[in-house]
Amino acid sequence: MREELLKSIKARIMESRGTSDAAAVLDPRSLVEAGDLMRLAVAEQDPRMHDPEILMWAGLLHWARYLALPSGQDGPDLRRALGLFRMVRDIAPDWVPPHVRGYLDNAAELLLDQRVDELIANGRVLADKGAALGDLTLVDRAIGLFALAVAELPAGHPLRAGCLHDAGHVWLTRYHSSGLVADGEHALPLFREAVAAADDDSRTHLLAGLANCARMLFDRTGLPEYAEEAIRVGREAVKSAAPDDPRRAGPLGVLAVAMRSRFER
Known part of the structure; x- marks a missing residue:
């Protein structure tokens, strides 16, 4: 199940890249898949440990949704994405996508601007x-x-x-x-x-x-x-x-x- 969900989310993100069509990531089913995947992110043997690959791809899904949604509707996905990427950074810093790292350094300011917007x-x-x-x-x-x-x-x-x-x-x-x-x-x-x-x-x-x-x-x-x-x-x-x-x-x-x-x- 883990691999199937990851494959589906990766396909949605890749489909939305480089095109003006973000329907794949804005499809409500993408959030259902992300939720199902996140339930698999916690290691059964140690609830304090999380699967960084799952966190990263779930974060990228929310990031893609943030980029696709109009201002005023994108805040929840931005907050979710940054929260997931912070978890990835704590576990496996090298997994954090390079284009996101700068946002993490200024996350508080960015999130404030989003709340106000x-x-x-x-x-x-x-x-x-x-x-x-x-x-x-x-x-x-x-x-x-x-x-x-x-x-x-x-x-x-x-x-x-x-x-x-x-x-x-x-x-x-x-x-x-x-x-x-x-x-x-x-x-x-x-x-x-x-x-x-x-x-x-x-x-x-x-x-x-x-x-x-x-x-x-x-x-x-x-x-x-x-x-x-x-x-x-x-x-x-x-x-x-x-x-x-x-x-x-x-x-x-x-x-x-x-x-x-x-x-x-």
């Missing part, structure tokens, strides 16, 4: 569905997922600024549906934090997001401090982009709308 992807789906259906319970679930994602990311992490910005947008989604100023006021500090965490490449975009949020609050409340922030940050966003940068059009539009809003008041 899953939270963000699921949060976006819930937010979009909630907005389309007018269902604030779905939007609230999305807000919770983004809060978890932000909490996972330490200061200085390259994903943190974008995650904060997206979390602000989910609060704005709620704001548009509920009409509650408090929802917009929840969004504003998230946009501010995003700008504070921004790198040079994302700064223009994140500044424009902050300016737009402040302008929306001004439109609803008429409070001059929101208009002042929208225009000040909008000007900063425009200034942060080179004159020939195509991204400059976005903040220019945001600034123009903010100035018109104040003028019309």
Whole structure:
């Protein structure tokens, strides 16, 4: 049975290599075979010992699935693959495939990014569905997922600024549906934090997001401090982009709308 299962899993992996067709490794039966094989991985004479060949091929199956699945759905297979490869490394380091070794050295960081990607992807789906259906319970679930994602990311992490910005947008989604100023006021500090965490490449975009949020609050409340922030940050966003940068059009539009809003008041 061991050899038959190994042969089947190897064939699935080989079939998916070098082609765009990953059906063999994504077939649900591949996970059944991997589960059956893993039950044979423990040596009967010593439960502390595992068969490194079984661990390696089961790990390669999950690795192939991780590569084939879209972002947001690939996390469980990545975690399973890295866990199996770590076991292989502890037993027989030479069995670890060379292309995986570098990932093992950075497994904690990679797994963190995967967890956050899953939270963000699921949060976006819930937010979009909630907005389309007018269902604030779905939007609230999305807000919770983004809060978890932000909490996972330490200061200085390259994903943190974008995650904060997206979390602000989910609060704005709620704001548009509920009409509650408090929802917009929840969004504003998230946009501010995003700008504070921004790198040079994302700064223009994140500044424009902050300016737009402040302008929306001004439109609803008429409070001059929101208009002042929208225009000040909008000007900063425009200034942060080179004159020939195509991204400059976005903040220019945001600034123009903010100035018109104040003028019309």
